[in-house]
Amino acid sequence: MDKPLPGKMIPYARHDVDERDIEAVAQVLRSGWLTTGPAVAQFERAVGDRVGSAEAVAVSSGTAALHCALSALNLGPGDEVIVPPLTFVATASTVLHAGGVPVFADVLPGTLLLDPACVERALTPATRAVITVDYAGQPSHYDQLRELTRACGIMLLADACHALGAEDAGRKVGSLADITLFSFHPAKHITSGEGGMATLHDPDLAAVMRRFRNHGIDADLHNRAEAKTWRYAVTDLGLNYRLTDFQCALGLSQLSRLDEFLADRREVALAYDKAFAGHSLVRPLEVRPETLHAYHLYVVRVDFAAAGLDKETVYRRLLDAGIGVNVHYVPVHLHPYYRQRFKTSEGLCPVAERAYEDIFSLPMFPGLSTADVARVVEQLDRALMP
Numbered sequence: 598m599d600k601p602l603p604g605k606m607i608p609y610a611r612h613d614v615d616e617r618d619i620e621a622v623a624q625v626l627r628s629g630w631l632t633t634g635p636a637v638a639q640f641e642r643a644v645g646d647r648v649g650s651a652e653a654v655a656v657s658s659g660t661a662a663l664h665c666a667l668s669a670l671n672l673g674p675g676d677e678v679i680v681p682p683l684t685f686v687a688t689a690s691t692v693l694h695a696g697g698v699p700v701f702a703d704v705l706p707g708t709l710l711l712d713p714a715c716v717e718r719a720l721t722p723a724t725r726a727v728i729t730v731d732y733a734g735q736p737s738h739y740d741q742l743r744e745l746t747r748a749c750g751i752m753l754l755a756d757a758c759h760a761l762g763a764e765d766a767g768r769k770v771g772s773l774a775d776i777t778l779f780s781f782h783p784a785k786h787i788t789s790g791e792g793g794m795a796t797l798h799d800p801d802l803a804a805v806m807r808r809f810r811n812h813g814i815d816a817d818l819h820n821r822a823e824a825k826t827w828r829y830a831v832t833d834l835g836l837n838y839r840l841t842d843f844q845c846a847l848g849l850s851q852l853s854r855l856d857e858f859l860a861d862r863r864e865v866a867l868a869y870d871k872a873f874a875g876h877s878l879v880r881p882l883e884v885r886p887e888t889l890h891a892y893h894l895y896v897v898r899v900d901f902a903a904a905g906l907d908k909e910t911v912y913r914r915l916l917d918a919g920i921g922v923n924v925h926y927v928p929v930h931l932h933p934y935y936r937q938r939f940k941t942s943e944g945l946c947p948v949a950e951r952a953y954e955d956i957f958s959l960p961m962f963p964g965l966s967t968a969d970v971a972r973v974v975e976q977l978d979r980a981l982m983p
């Protein structure tokens with residue numbers, strides 16, 4: 598956190614790939630196994646060990662991880678899956694791809710995490726699972742959600758695409774839900790270019806997901822080569838969601854740097870926290886004291902009304918000043934596809950809808966310097982002047 602970024606624009610997110618990462622990829626490219634080789638199992642084991650899960654299934658994206666997990670639930674027509682609206686659309690769209698119906702339950706105003714009370718109200722006899730989202734990198738209310746889902750005999754899935762390295766009361770995200778899903782997109786904590794992982798404890802479910810990522814085939818190329826057989830059987834319906842060995846090599850190398858990345862992100866968050874303490878117009882999201890936040894995003898709520906400005910104006914002013922702010926997210930139920938298909942509209946999830954009006958994600962990535970954080974804060978203050 599000591600060197601200001603060269604050039605004018607500070608992006609909202611930025612990956613960090615160094616020579617060690619490049620060398621790790623080059624080694625695999627020279628090795629002969631480009632896909633379904635040994636690096637996949639190594640990356641899976643390393644992520645599983647890191648998050649404390651017995652099983653880990655590497656796939657080609659976070660979206661693919663969600664789709665694999667939901668397909669393993671064998672959803673039938675009319676089966677419902679409860680999701681929060683303040684998330685990337687993949688949390689809900691994969692429910693549809695897996696044959697279910699997403700049902701939106703609102704978030705809590707302070708943290709924007711899925712509200713267990715709203716989940717309880719949304720439960721019906723058709724509910725088959727709940728997907729919670731560790732919004733911005735903060736762990737969900739895992740204990741309450743587990744209690745609720747266990748009592749109904751349904752699955753708890755965690756979309757932890759924001760939360761690799763986060764902890765809830767000393768327990769690691771990745772081991773707290775029935776299945777947890779991670780993304781390795783370049784904006785995330787570690788990257789494999791594109792990539793994702795499902796972590797879980799149940800080996801049978803993991804085997805179903807491994808088949809799903811590989812066309813429903815019961816053994817991959819590597820297994821067949823070892824067993825000296827051409828035979829394989831398609832036992833399930835599946836897709837090609839495989840992650841290549843060179844992507845896994847990048848992921849493995851990045852994983853060895855995760856603590857460094859997390860420490861940097863937490864340092865940036867602390868600098869923002871200090872700058873906004875007592876601010877009259879800008880309020881960071883609340884952090885549950887028992888959690889260790891992974892800070893994929895640093896989200897603030899801005900009192901545009903008190904500033905006498907609209908969000909669009911402030912957003913444009915910031916972009917013009919070279920500050921790459923972003924908004925996470927347009928509530929999923931307000932996107933045209935969902936409005937048309939499910940007749941959803943304003944008023945369904947008022948807390949998320951209200952939040953959407955006043956949230957900004959400020960630049961947050963490892964290596965963002967103290968000077969750059971100061972520049973973001975200064976430009977936000979300027980943009981909020983009448």
Ligand SMILES: Cc1ncc(COP(=O)(O)O)c(C=O)c1O
Binds near residue numbers: 685687
């Ligand atoms: C909350 C959430 N869920 C799912 C995804 C999908 O991950 P991917 O982009 O790796 O498919 C993302 C990534 O943007 C995300 O932020």
